[in-house]
Amino acid sequence: MAIYLVERYAPGTVDRSGAVERVARLAAEARSAGSPVRYLWSARIAADETWLCLFEAPDAGTVADLNRRAAFPFDRISPVELVHNDEDELDRTLEEDDR
Numbered sequence: 001m002a003i004y005l006v007e008r009y010a011p012g013t014v015d016r017s018g019a020v021e022r023v024a025r026l027a028a029e030a031r032s033a034g035s036p037v038r039y040l041w042s043a044r045i046a047a048d049e050t051w052l053c054l055f056e057a058p059d060a061g062t063v064a065d066l067n068r069r070a071a072f073p074f075d076r077i078s079p080v081e082l083v084h085n086d087e088d089e090l091d092r093t094l095e096e097d098d099r
Helices: 017-032 060-069 087-098
Strands: 002-009 038-045 050-057 076-080
Touching: 002 060, 017 038, 017 050, 017 060, 050 060, 060 076
Parallel strands: none
Antiparallel strands: 002 050, 002 076, 038 050
């Protein structure tokens, strides 16, 4: 499984939280039905009218299909590598490196 970043540039859009809720709900439903797709998080950069969303999935097509079903338009989907996502995880990693 890989992590995918979905980029959305939405000029003039004030709030797409309803779309975020839809895509998160559809991802949870798909996961319950056996699909490996998982919604991770979204961030809104208001000054740039930009939305960034992270998903875990077997391929970019799965992420694209989910976002289309949620009627949440996107500009680009890219595979990404998470560098750091949790302080506790970082602490565990550092402890293991010290051994």
